Amino acid sequence: MKRIGVLALQGAVREHVQMLKDLGCEAIQVKSKQDLVKLDALVLPGGESTTMRKLLDRFDLLKPIRELAQQGLPMFGTCAGLILLANHLVDDEPHLAVMDVVVARNSYGRQVDSFEIKLDIPKIGVDIPAVFIRAPHIEAVGKNVEILAHHEGKIILAQDGHLLGCSFHPELTPDTRILEYFVSSMV
Amino acid sequence: MKQTGTELVKRGMAEMQKGGVIMDVINAEQAKIAEAAGAVAVMALERVPSDIRKAGGVARMADPRIVEEVMGAVSIPVMAKARIGHIVEARILEAMGVDYIDESEVLTPADEEYHLLKSDYTVPFVCGCRDLGEAARRIGEGASMLRTKGEPGTGNIVEAVRHIRKVNAQVRKVVGMTEDELMTEAKLLGAPFELLREIKRLGRLPVVNFAAGGVATPADAALMMELGADGVFVGSGIFKSENPEKFARAIVEATTHYKDYKLIAEISKELGVPMKGIDIAQLGQNERMQERGW
Numbered sequence: 001m002k003r004i005g006v007l008a009l010q011g012a013v014r015e016h017v018q019m020l021k022d023l024g025c026e027a028i029q030v031k032s033k034q035d036l037v038k039l040d041a042l043v044l045p046g047g048e049s050t051t052m053r054k055l056l057d058r059f060d061l062l063k064p065i066r067e068l069a070q071q072g073l074p075m076f077g078t079c080a081g082l083i084l085l086a087n088h089l090v091d092d093e094p095h096l097a098v099m100d101v102v103v104a105r106n107s108y109g110r111q112v113d114s115f116e117i118k119l120d121i122p123k124i125g126v127d128i129p130a131v132f133i134r135a136p137h138i139e140a141v142g143k144n145v146e147i148l149a150h151h152e153g154k155i156i157l158a159q160d161g162h163l164l165g166c167s168f169h170p171e172l173t174p175d176t177r178i179l180e181y182f183v184s185s186m187v
Numbered sequence: 188m189k190q191t192g193t194e195l196v197k198r199g200m201a202e203m204q205k206g207g208v209i210m211d212v213i214n215a216e217q218a219k220i221a222e223a224a225g226a227v228a229v230m231a232l233e234r235v236p237s238d239i240r241k242a243g244g245v246a247r248m249a250d251p252r253i254v255e256e257v258m259g260a261v262s263i264p265v266m267a268k269a270r271i272g273h274i275v276e277a278r279i280l281e282a283m284g285v286d287y288i289d290e291s292e293v294l295t296p297a298d299e300e301y302h303l304l305k306s307d308y309t310v311p312f313v314c315g316c317r318d319l320g321e322a323a324r325r326i327g328e329g330a331s332m333l334r335t336k337g338e339p340g341t342g343n344i345v346e347a348v349r350h351i352r353k354v355n356a357q358v359r360k361v362v363g364m365t366e367d368e369l370m371t372e373a374k375l376l377g378a379p380f381e382l383l384r385e386i387k388r389l390g391r392l393p394v395v396n397f398a399a400g401g402v403a404t405p406a407d408a409a410l411m412m413e414l415g416a417d418g419v420f421v422g423s424g425i426f427k428s429e430n431p432e433k434f435a436r437a438i439v440e441a442t443t444h445y446k447d448y449k450l451i452a453e454i455s456k457e458l459g460v461p462m463k464g465i466d467i468a469q470l471g472q473n474e475r476m477q478e479r480g481w
Contacts, residue, residue: 009443010206010227031444046203047227050263054225055443079203111200111264111286112309115191133200134264134286172199 002187005030005039007065009055011047011080015171019179033064041074041187044081046133046169049105052080053095062096069098074162076182082165083136090139099163100142107137107154121149121157125177130156130168137167162186192309194331200264200287200311201332201395204228204418208408208439209397211235211422214253215260221425224435227418228264228287231257236293236340237423237462240474246294248276251283258284266313271479272298281310287332289313292479293339293422300481305329315399317350317477319357323378323386326394333392335416336477337400340423342464344410346477347401351414354396361386400477403428403461405441405451412445429459 001024006016008029020027020043028035030042042065044052056062069075069085077085077099084095086103108114114133120126130151138155141147149157149166156167157178164186170178190196207227212218213235221229233249234242248269258265264286269276271290276297280288290303292315305312306329315336316322322333335354337347357376361383364372369387373380385393398411399420408419419442421435428434437454444450472478 008206011204012202013206015202047205048203048207048263050222051207051225051227051439054223054439058225058440059444106262110284111311112281112284113191114196114200115189116193116196117189131195131199133196133203169199169203172195172202 001026002040002183003028003038004183004187005035005042007042007044007052007081009047009052009059011052012045012078012169012171016043016045019171019176020183023176023180023183025183030061032059033061036064036068039068039073041076041182042068044075044077044084045171046079046081049080049083049095052084056095066096066098069096069163072162074164074182074186076164076179076186078166078169078171079133079135082138082167085163085165087142099160099165100145101138101158101160101165102140103136104139105136106134108132108135110134117151119149119151121178123148124181128177129173129175130170131172132168135167138165159186197311197331198394201313204264204332204397205395206443207418208442209266209418209420210425210435211420212257212426215256217426217431218257218260220432221435222261222263224432225439226263226435228266229257229261230266230268230289230420230422232268235423235426236476237342237427238340239293240340248273248280248294251279254280254283254285268294269303270294271296272301272303274303277303277308281308285310287311287313290330291315292336292476296479302328302481305331313397315477315480316354318353318376319361320376320378321480322354322392322396323376323382326382326392327379330394332395332397334397334399334420336480337398337402338467338470339400339476341401341467341470342403342424342427342462343467344401344403344407345467347398347411348414350400350477351398351411351416355415358386358392362390402438403464405437405455405458408438409441409445409451412442418442423462427462429461433458434461
């Protein structure tokens with residue numbers, strides 16, 4: 001059974017844990033350094049990236065997670081998780097700075113502009129529901145990064161080797177295909 | 188097709204706040220302190236609840252200038268309060284692009300019979316509750332998030348404890364009932380039947396439920412999490428304490444690590460004086476904000 005951690009400082013932890021269990025994985029809630037041992041992968045959930053960053057610093061998690069990413073541990077970041085992974089942020093200093101993408105925060109406006117759509121992702125499937133909440137988008141990618149999905153000209157899902165990042169929240173819908181892609185082809 | 192303001196989009200926004208602390212602020216400077224401490228959102232107000240108590244008179248929606256100032260100061264979500272049933276205050280806040288509206292008993296109600304039909308709005312709403320009937324009626328009207336009421340502006344956790352225990356005990360009861368018992372329970376609670384069926388099916392409320400109304404220390408915040416709250420609202424408890432920066436930070440840390448008692452002991456050391464509290468028994472019936480809501 002694959003042991004997959006979910007960063008559990010704040011945010012959509014419950015949803016990711018449930019979805020991982022539904023896919024037959026063991027889900028470990030990561031709140032401190034000792035929870036990071038023997039993981040096969042780590043999910044960085046949606047939530048408030050500013051809050052998560054403060055807590056990563058205060059509980060000495062930033063460096064250990066960065067090192068695991070650099071050593072090749074597969075990671076999947078959704079929304080705030082993508083912001084944490086990015087090498088560069090448009091209006092802020094980067095956090096983990098491990099994924100070769102430039103990310104812009106709140107790039108669709110405020111909550112009243114948040115939306116849901118159905119997405120066709122060639123590598124994964126058609127009609128995949130995607131919920132965007134005060135969402136970021138990927139403004140540019142490095143040369144080894146594969147762009148998996150666009151919407152209205154913006155990159156919203158990309159893979160940099162063992163790192164997967166998306167703008168939206170697959171964890172808020174019952175559709176497990178994106179997480180399945182991560183678990184079965186990247187972990 | 189792109190859809191805004193759907194139930195999923197509105198409820199999802201609250202799901203992203205889980206495990207976090209939402210702090211009351213009255214200006215840009217306080218908003219920045221809250222953001223730096225790790226708040227997941229701020230509530231922009233003209234006065235914190237303890238000052239609303241002192242000022243007396245009619246408490247209304249904040250001056251839009253204050254809300255705008257707070258929105259300009261931070262990148263985390265900004266919430267604001269509208270009076271119960273005040274359609275136009277709510278529409279004004281929505282038009283300003285506030286991320287969440289609190290239809291709040293802390294302000295003087297504009298309507299003593301009807302709440303807002305919150306499903307009509309694109310912006311999501313949070314509402315207060317003291318029991319499952321009230322919670323379910325607010326969800327029925329379209330609230331995307333709940334908070335137990337407690338007694339705002341008192342720095343006294345006793346009512347917040349009462350309300351979160353009550354709601355969660357009633358949820359457990361519904362979950363344990365058989366399908367044929369739910370209609371009578373709906374009648375007794377004054378709750379929509381379909382919502383009780385949904386609660387039974389999910390094993391929990393269909394929306395996020397934070398605790399509010401009396402949190403003054405890191406231990407209070409952790410207690411609310413221990414009792415099953417999804418997160419915590421802190422009103423007067425931060426900026427009416429002796430050292431807001433330290434209190435704000437410690438409350439955030441205690442909320443995340445609410446079962447790590449050694450850590451909470453550590454972060455509670457030498458915080459200074461918390462806000463001065465009020466014994467609930469000394470409040471007159473008309474001073475109890477929790478009684479507002481129907």
